[in-house]
Amino acid sequence: MSVSCGLECVVVLGFSRWAWKRCTYVGSNDSETWPLATPDEFEPVPRVCRLILAVYETDLRNPQFPPDGGYRLNPDWVLKRVTYEQTLGRAPPYIIYADHDRKEIVLAIRGLNLAKESDYKLLLNNRLGMQMFDGGYVHHGLLKSAVWLLNEESETLRKVWEDTGREYQMIFAGHSLGSGVAALLTIVVVNHRDRLGGIPRSKVRCYAAAPARCMSLNLAVKYADVIHSIVLQDDFLPRTATPLEDIFKSIFCLPCLLFLVCLRDTFIPEGRKLRDPRRLYAPGRMYHIVERKFCRCGRFPPEVRTAIPVDGRFEHIVLSCNATSDHGILWIERESEKALKIMRENKSETMTVPPKIQKFERMQTIEKEHKDALERAVSLNIPHAVSTADEPTENQETETEPETEPAQADNEDSQNTKSESSTKGTNWDEVVEKLYRRTESGTLILKKETDTSQ
Numbered sequence: 082m083s084v085s086c087g088l089e090c091v092v093v094l095g096f097s098r099w100a101w102k103r104c105t106y107v108g109s110n111d112s113e114t115w116p117l118a119t120p121d122e123f124e125p126v127p128r129v130c131r132l133i134l135a136v137y138e139t140d141l142r143n144p145q146f147p148p149d150g151g152y153r154l155n156p157d158w159v160l161k162r163v164t165y166e167q168t169l170g171r172a173p174p175y176i177i178y179a180d181h182d183r184k185e186i187v188l189a190i191r192g193l194n195l196a197k198e199s200d201y202k203l204l205l206n207n208r209l210g211m212q213m214f215d216g217g218y219v220h221h222g223l224l225k226s227a228v229w230l231l232n233e234e235s236e237t238l239r240k241v242w243e244d245t246g247r248e249y250q251m252i253f254a255g256h257s258l259g260s261g262v263a264a265l266l267t268i269v270v271v272n273h274r275d276r277l278g279g280i281p282r283s284k285v286r287c288y289a290a291a292p293a294r295c296m297s298l299n300l301a302v303k304y305a306d307v308i309h310s311i312v313l314q315d316d317f318l319p320r321t322a323t324p325l326e327d328i329f330k331s332i333f334c335l336p337c338l339l340f341l342v343c344l345r346d347t348f349i350p351e352g353r354k355l356r357d358p359r360r361l362y363a364p365g366r367m368y369h370i371v372e373r374k375f376c377r378c379g380r381f382p383p384e385v386r387t388a389i390p391v392d393g394r395f396e397h398i399v400l401s402c403n404a405t406s407d408h409g410i411l412w413i414e415r416e417s418e419k420a421l422k423i424m425r426e427n428k429s430e431t432m433t434v435p436p437k438i439q440k441f442e443r444m445q446t447i448e449k450e451h452k453d454a455l456e457r458a459v460s461l462n463i464p465h466a467v468s469t470a471d472e473p474t475e476n477q478e479t480e481t482e483p484e485t486e487p488a489q490a491d492n493e494d495s496q497n498t499k500s501e502s503s504t505k506g507t508n509w510d511e512v513v514e515k516l517y518r519r520t521e522s523g524t525l526i527l528k529k530e531t532d533t534s535q
Contacts, residue, residue: 130414170199190259210359217297260289308365358464
């Protein structure tokens with residue numbers, strides 16, 4: 082009897098300790114060791130959020146739900162607006178906007194529409210480990226949507242970029258569902274820049290607001306120099322390791338699902354999570370907007386922390402009443418605008434002395450953080466992770482793998498690309514198929530190497 086009572090006490094104490102740690106865990110804990118972002122690197126985020134919000138408006142000259150201060154864009158510079166009727170459910174609605182003041186071409190994609198069946202079909206078009214791509218795993222439905230969008234708009238983007246003197250940056254942005262499409266679209270474009278007029282990698286950017294977990298960890302780190310994810314405090318989506326298709330199967334019982342996922346993930350070792358190549362993550366460099374503190378009411382002046390985390394990459398579910406509201410693009414735009422204003426004020430107060438972090442020095446720091454993250458991924462034995470030595474440079478072909486026959490075919494294709502793209506549109510299904518083949522061949526080589534080593 083005494084033994085059973087002792088065991089019961091141990092179980093109760095253990096569960097109480099776990100429950101206390103879970104209930105006291107807040108979103109700011111994930112990024113407490115990250116450095117603060119600078120206003121120069123964070124400046125595009127509020128503007129991009131407003132462009133995503135503009136997709137929801139039917140008439141930008143007479144907007145019905147403008148954010149504070151309005152959209153601050155020129156309606157005459159909206160080159161194209163595409164609705165659900167035009168996408169036929171294959172992609173969320175989007176706009177193409179040419180910002181001539183800042184020399185940017187922006188493709189902004191809206192988030193999930195709970196009233197549209199086509200959005201659910203897009204999310205459910207996936208299974209764990211279903212789609213291998215570019216040496217990792219991605220969400221199958223979101224990739225198909227990205228490829229369809231490129232088939233529709235790549236010629237428009239290429240023509241606008243060439244007509245503007247090849248000087249503009251090309252920005253892909255999205256919220257929630259649209260963030261996954263934008264991130265995977267960016268990966269395809271970065272691997273085939275010659276199909277868009279030879280745009281340099283340094284001029285391609287992606288901003289994923291409330292990012293969906295759409296790619297494996299090695300890809301999330303590999304493309305952290307071009308993809309930027311924005312997370313507001315306790316947003317549940319980038320934290321939920323449950324596949325998107327399972328989340329939206331249980332959308333009407335989301336609190337129950339989050340609690341069960343939280344309980345299950347507590348007992349999964351960190352090493353096991355990292356070694357699973359099929360596990361999907363939020364993409365790229367993370368910008369975490371923190372505005373609330375534990376056991377304190379109300380919102381505080383927001384601050385933005387940034388890093389390229391490898392282990393501990395938003396792996397904890399936060400039991401918060403704000404987990405769903407923090408997912409909204411309205412709140413992300415509002416808080417990011419406040420954070421940028423605070424950063425600028427703090428910077429202007431110290432203008433009498435040289436800034437603590439010079440712009441060129443910060444650029445070097447960002448590059449070093451990316452290299453360190455790549456090395457960290459290799460040291461943790463992340464499947465298919467590549468080191469800085471394996472990363473292609475700006476002047477190298479991103480598709481060159483002389484050890485495999487498919488890669489040799491890619492090189493021959495790349496020599497004829499410019500003449501072909503000038504006479505006819507690019508079939509992005511065929512282009513992406515090469516990345517499928519490259520992945521399959523790389524996997525076979527990896528298997529052979531492991532077999533011989535054993």
